[in-house]
Amino acid sequence: VREAKKMNPALRxxxxxxxxxxxxxxxxxxxxxxxxxxxxxxxxxxxxVLPRTTEQVSRVVSVCHDEGVAVVPRGAGTxxxxxxxxxxxxxxxxxxxxxxxxxxxxxxxxxxxxxxxxNAHLQKLVAKERLLYPPDPSSLEVCTLGGNVAQGAGxxxxxxxxxxxxxxxxxxxxxxxxxxxxxxxxxxxxxLLSVLVGSEGTLGVFxxxxxxxxxxxxxWRTFMAYLGSLEEASQAVVELSxxxxxxxxLEVMDKVTLRCVEEYLxxxxxxxxxxALFVEVTGEDEEVKVVSDRIVGTFEKMRSRRFEFAQTxxxxxxxxxLRRSVSPxxxxxxxxxxxxxxxxxxxxxxxxxxAVEGLAQKHRLRIYTFGHIGDGNLHVNLMTDVRDREEVKRxxxxxxxxxxxxxxxxxxxxxxxxxxxxxxxxxxxxxxxTGMRIMSGVKRAFDPEAVLNPGKIIPPxxxxxxxx
Amino acid sequence: VREAKKMNPALRxxxxxxxxxxxxxxxxxxxxxxxxxxxxxxxxxxxxVLPRTTEQVSRVVSVCHDEGVAVVPRGAGTxxxxxxxxxxxxxxxxxxxxxxxxxxxxxxxxxxxxxxxxNAHLQKLVAKERLLYPPDPSSLEVCTLGGNVAQGAGxxxxxxxxxxxxxxxxxxxxxxxxxxxxxxxxxxxxxLLSVLVGSEGTLGVFxxxxxxxxxxxxxWRTFMAYLGSLEEASQAVVELSxxxxxxxxLEVMDKVTLRCVEEYLxxxxxxxxxxALFVEVTGEDEEVKVVSDRIVGTFEKMRSRRFEFAQTxxxxxxxxxLRRSVSPxxxxxxxxxxxxxxxxxxxxxxxxxxAVEGLAQKHRLRIYTFGHIGDGNLHVNLMTDVRDREEVKRxxxxxxxxxxxxxxxxxxxxxxxxxxxxxxxxxxxxxxxTGMRIMSGVKRAFDPEAVLNPGKIIPPxxxxxxxx
Numbered sequence: 001v002r003e004a005k006k007m008n009p010a011l012r013x014x015x016x017x018x019x020x021x022x023x024x025x026x027x028x029x030x031x032x033x034x035x036x037x038x039x040x041x042x043x044x045x046x047x048x049v050l051p052r053t054t055e056q057v058s059r060v061v062s063v064c065h066d067e068g069v070a071v072v073p074r075g076a077g078t079x080x081x082x083x084x085x086x087x088x089x090x091x092x093x094x095x096x097x098x099x100x101x102x103x104x105x106x107x108x109x110x111x112x113x114x115x116x117x118x119n120a121h122l123q124k125l126v127a128k129e130r131l132l133y134p135p136d137p138s139s140l141e142v143c144t145l146g147g148n149v150a151q152g153a154g155x156x157x158x159x160x161x162x163x164x165x166x167x168x169x170x171x172x173x174x175x176x177x178x179x180x181x182x183x184x185x186x187x188x189x190x191x192l193l194s195v196l197v198g199s200e201g202t203l204g205v206f207x208x209x210x211x212x213x214x215x216x217x218x219x220w221r222t223f224m225a226y227l228g229s230l231e232e233a234s235q236a237v238v239e240l241s242x243x244x245x246x247x248x249x250l251e252v253m254d255k256v257t258l259r260c261v262e263e264y265l266x267x268x269x270x271x272x273x274x275x276a277l278f279v280e281v282t283g284e285d286e287e288v289k290v291v292s293d294r295i296v297g298t299f300e301k302m303r304s305r306r307f308e309f310a311q312t313x314x315x316x317x318x319x320x321x322l323r324r325s326v327s328p329x330x331x332x333x334x335x336x337x338x339x340x341x342x343x344x345x346x347x348x349x350x351x352x353x354x355a356v357e358g359l360a361q362k363h364r365l366r367i368y369t370f371g372h373i374g375d376g377n378l379h380v381n382l383m384t385d386v387r388d389r390e391e392v393k394r395x396x397x398x399x400x401x402x403x404x405x406x407x408x409x410x411x412x413x414x415x416x417x418x419x420x421x422x423x424x425x426x427x428x429x430x431x432x433x434t435g436m437r438i439m440s441g442v443k444r445a446f447d448p449e450a451v452l453n454p455g456k457i458i459p460p461x462x463x464x465x466x467x468x
Numbered sequence: 469v470r471e472a473k474k475m476n477p478a479l480r481x482x483x484x485x486x487x488x489x490x491x492x493x494x495x496x497x498x499x500x501x502x503x504x505x506x507x508x509x510x511x512x513x514x515x516x517v518l519p520r521t522t523e524q525v526s527r528v529v530s531v532c533h534d535e536g537v538a539v540v541p542r543g544a545g546t547x548x549x550x551x552x553x554x555x556x557x558x559x560x561x562x563x564x565x566x567x568x569x570x571x572x573x574x575x576x577x578x579x580x581x582x583x584x585x586x587n588a589h590l591q592k593l594v595a596k597e598r599l600l601y602p603p604d605p606s607s608l609e610v611c612t613l614g615g616n617v618a619q620g621a622g623x624x625x626x627x628x629x630x631x632x633x634x635x636x637x638x639x640x641x642x643x644x645x646x647x648x649x650x651x652x653x654x655x656x657x658x659x660l661l662s663v664l665v666g667s668e669g670t671l672g673v674f675x676x677x678x679x680x681x682x683x684x685x686x687x688w689r690t691f692m693a694y695l696g697s698l699e700e701a702s703q704a705v706v707e708l709s710x711x712x713x714x715x716x717x718l719e720v721m722d723k724v725t726l727r728c729v730e731e732y733l734x735x736x737x738x739x740x741x742x743x744a745l746f747v748e749v750t751g752e753d754e755e756v757k758v759v760s761d762r763i764v765g766t767f768e769k770m771r772s773r774r775f776e777f778a779q780t781x782x783x784x785x786x787x788x789x790l791r792r793s794v795s796p797x798x799x800x801x802x803x804x805x806x807x808x809x810x811x812x813x814x815x816x817x818x819x820x821x822x823a824v825e826g827l828a829q830k831h832r833l834r835i836y837t838f839g840h841i842g843d844g845n846l847h848v849n850l851m852t853d854v855r856d857r858e859e860v861k862r863x864x865x866x867x868x869x870x871x872x873x874x875x876x877x878x879x880x881x882x883x884x885x886x887x888x889x890x891x892x893x894x895x896x897x898x899x900x901x902t903g904m905r906i907m908s909g910v911k912r913a914f915d916p917e918a919v920l921n922p923g924k925i926i927p928p929x930x931x932x933x934x935x936x
Contacts, residue, residue, distance in 0.1 A: 434647050
């Protein structure tokens, strides 16, 4: 944990005059609570500011812009890339108090929300009208829509429904000088809406978010398939994909992850299984039956397999809890968990699985693999202890190799978690010199003075260059 | 028609050394053929260059960059915004000779094509594998995929399927300095792919385009509904939309447009009709029956209505020809047709219709209205003669009012045709000062020396500022 060095009393007074004394946290105890996300990276902000209105956000950013103080917008801090970790001497701008639904029009399949609303809260609200907001990151009980849009969050249902970017129709944005502006999916000119989604707080602060909803599917079939090995599981996925069979959810856990989460929840264990697939098919009755029968038929051809079908809504929920508990369960295995979410074309999955096994052996590391295998998006977790410098070095070498292998397979270094700080050094490997030059220019176009979350996505040396 | 003043012999030789003498057109006759698009704007390029490979495109752009000569990329020149009209002294870069399919993988629902392939050619190719490439601009028999991507083209089927931006998965791009780079829907960092789609040749030249395909629907129902008035037609559309009934295609023609295209094709006329709706529902048998019965049921509640159902594939094609012949038919009504494609929220359609009638009376103009009413996207055609200066002045005043009314209704000045030259002066009204400032910066990020299609989208004074 790095402590902020300076705290400008005049800045604090200026911000308090905008949001009131209860809207600024200045004590170290309070600031520590806003110093981290779900990575191992942390840095204590100079102040935490908690606005309640768009106008307050605008004035906060304007004050910081004029004072040359960086602003780091923040949702619930559940990200896996360090995007919401405040740099030293920056202001953490928490949107948690802006958590209202601004408008909800079930007939139009649309809603407009403030950024601080929790994903699961919105899910419950729209479900009452038989509607669904598809993006479902595993942290949905705590993560916020503002953070989801900033990170372009995915989730298990992205396989069928796509990710956050496919559902954002409108944004009200506070720009780097405090200006309030709007952009919608219908806006003319360059598509700035798409650039803002996934921009990790580096291009603007979202103060209102328009979202598209879909009808809640009427029917479901949810089950676990326990297979012989991770490679067998990935071969099953390749076969499904090549035959055009796409469930709503198709998730994998390797042997050690499965064992870990079963023990964490006190569930019966499946010691014989080398991997587990979590499958959900949703839609209309007939469609659900046809698709899930085909999936089960594919798995039945595998050497070893056992099924666990959810028969009731409670059993379905219990399988979802199993899937969503993976991250907290793994957190108990080792003091430090480095979650690398690589993504490869589905046909390369078996090859990636073999490569990950090889890396674990070569670097003498414990690796836990799970994730959205149906999308080719895997979460490869390198277990370590930050205090063990020698092991951390091996972890870093292993991560470097993993990214190189992924890119060589035509994959991407981040399926859904974003770049933030933790992958910024790898981004140039993926997008090249031209991509980095253009992205630096895009950052400059939105935020010429580098006020908004500087140093995230674009590595610091390129950000520095942006001042010229 | 404005003639290019200078032609640099050294530049011509340099370009001929890249693409060969047959790849450069220098005669006035040849250059005239590349001086216009489907607007009334035209300007003769200094030279026309016709590369055959990515490497040639790269070298052409590099030569022009170094010589300070602007490059205007060009597909088939069917655009409605002047985007492909070359400025004086610029090079027209025609991609027409790069018209191959690079890869086609029916099992993956993917293909990669060169930019010069004609839309209808691709449609036929993928239909053989029972697949569909949804975007279908009415010019599809001649327009190219490169142009479609550059303009973010829509078409009647956009109502159900979305527009070009929803189908581009990958682009190989030649940047403003001749650098070749790639971007895909999976690329990490800022979403540069979405910015490139609809960028009208101002940010890069596309040399390979990856596209997503969908399964060809198994069943269809296609018909015309002749209703009492344009307002009644728009009320029917509002009712369908509020009940969540979305066909694949829902197009409108006002009374004069209908009469005009019926006469053009020598079809029986419907003199009693005040407006016509063209409807197609596609999907699986049951779904098509349910949806089209609901639509017919809604229309039957209208005061006056007559139906014409296509019973055979030939009759279906004949109704499509009726719809796609609107633009050529209207071209005979007056020497000059100004096609303004405004778009409003569907609930505001009846109001827009009344406003357009009022504008026609106030400005004493003939206005023909048709278009993608199901999307709220209307093509309002102001008929005139460019040689009649007094009338053209009234047309311009009318267009100004139309855009003001559209924006006041929460609409956009371009549903699908783009900004180009013809709407560049209206763009700031829609996106505001901040939007324009950011878009100018985005242009600068991709094309710092303003080599690629300068002055399009961003009005010239802002482009000039981009040199600093």
